[in-house]
Amino acid sequence: MIEPFSHSPAAPLFDATFRGKLEQLFRWRRDVRHFRTDAIEPAKVDELLRIAALAPSVGHSQPWRFVKVDDTKRRAEIRANFERCNADALADYANERAKLYATLKLQGLDQAPVHLAVFVDPHKGLGEGLGAKTMPETLAYSVVGAINTLWLAARAEGIGLGWISIINPDELRQTLDVPEHWKLVGYLCLGYPQEQTDMPELHREGWQERIDVSEFIYER
Amino acid sequence: MIEPFSHSPAAPLFDATFRGKLEQLFRWRRDVRHFRTDAIEPAKVDELLRIAALAPSVGHSQPWRFVKVDDTKRRAEIRANFERCNADALADYANERAKLYATLKLQGLDQAPVHLAVFVDPHKGLGEGLGAKTMPETLAYSVVGAINTLWLAARAEGIGLGWISIINPDELRQTLDVPEHWKLVGYLCLGYPQEQTDMPELHREGWQERIDVSEFIYER
Secondary structure: OOOOOOOOOOOOOOOHHHHHHHHHHHHHOOEOOOEOOOOOOHHHHHHHHHHHOOOOOHHHOOOEEEEEOOOHHHHHHHHHHHHHHHHHHHOOOOHHHHHHHHHOOOOOOOOOOEEEEEEEOOOOEOEOOOOOOOOOOHHHHHHHHHHHHHHHHHHHOOOEEEEEOOOOHHHHHHHHOOOOOOEEEEEEEEEOEOOOOOOOHHHHOOOOOOOOHHHHEEEO | OOOOOOOOOOOOOOOHHHHHHHHHHHHHOOEOOOEOOOOOOHHHHHHHHHHHOOOOOHHHOOOEEEEEOOOHHHHHHHHHHHHHHHHHHHOOOOHHHHHHHHHOOOOOOOOOOEEEEEEEOOOOEOEOOOOOOOOOOHHHHHHHHHHHHHHHHHHHOOOEEEEEOOOOHHHHHHHHOOOOOOEEEEEEEEEOEOOOOOOOHHHHOOOOOOOOHHHHEEEO
16 A cells, blocks of 8 residues: 655644654653553654654665564563573673673663564665665665654653663564564563663763763764 | 753753654655755854764764765776775666666765765774674664764754765775774765755666555564
8 A cells, every 4th residue: 555645735834832742752761661551652662663764774674674572472572582682691791891891771661551563674675786786785874764753753642761782683674573684673672661860871871971962973 | 061950950841743743754764865065164063063972872972983075086086986886786786776776866965065074983992892793783772873863963953965886885985084993984065955855866767666554563
């Protein structure tokens, strides 16, 4: 089914009030690891996925594959996958950093009512490879765009999202029994957050503060 | 300089009116290849970059590196880089597809007043590698998040963005004389668009239509 697109509607106006609110949305979108266990309406999740698919994609390839993970056994395997990877990551730090790392809560797998594994299908298909010849990684980047869109749309509904990357992607693919050529982009937890804040948790916990963007701008 | 963050302000409310407008923003954000040549105020570009840096990043690593490209000679080299890669890409298609590909306008390098090359610095630094051990590609994904944030913020200002991936990233890095370990994520054109639309150009031109997201949702 093709989503209907209006061909010549009046372009919307985005005014300063909207832009101010949009910046608030960017500021208050957090990576959430502390969830309440309240369910999210399944229709709401589908609505968020519909909006996520409005993201740009290279060659209009729409390479996103969203897997809703509900099975208890699969969730337990994914939890164990995280635990192994997190223990391994901890071993890379020493002294105060290791102590601090061990105190960080880096996922909300046990509380979040909704789990989504998001993959990229890198096979040429839709879009016929347009734009992806010299930079094939743009297919995965398109999926990242969908996740970021989902993240903002969720936050605007008061729903928090946490992106877990401390995971073995090959094991996860096996746990979920998805095609071998799919590549994991992110494992997402969604749920209502226990708190709302505009401060990144890793900043607040003393792991990494925010640096002014001017440090990252160059001229050529 | 550390960006000031308020610690316990009242959380903003995002209502249905805002969410409706946000969806319009997602729908009317386009990959723009047809620009007017009017300049963008330099302060406006810096404002957009400031907002881009509100994007999430793995381990709060902030690995984005924004290069403003103004030099005429460098821009000409980048134009030639695109032309070579585009001719090479065209050779992959045959018959009707090749004819159609040849008619597509895939970049607005000549008209766009602002060019930004966006790189990821994958060296462990800020964030000390947190979250990036099993999936180091999440550093590049963080930069994609910044680009998507910039894209939305620009569109809300009436500024269009076009993302060029038909480019040889190693040659581009040499053209711009940036550190060897940086990796190109995207080459961006910014400017005021010649038209506003909610329909992806590759859909309108008959290259690839939009597929309903339900085709891409799975359950496990």
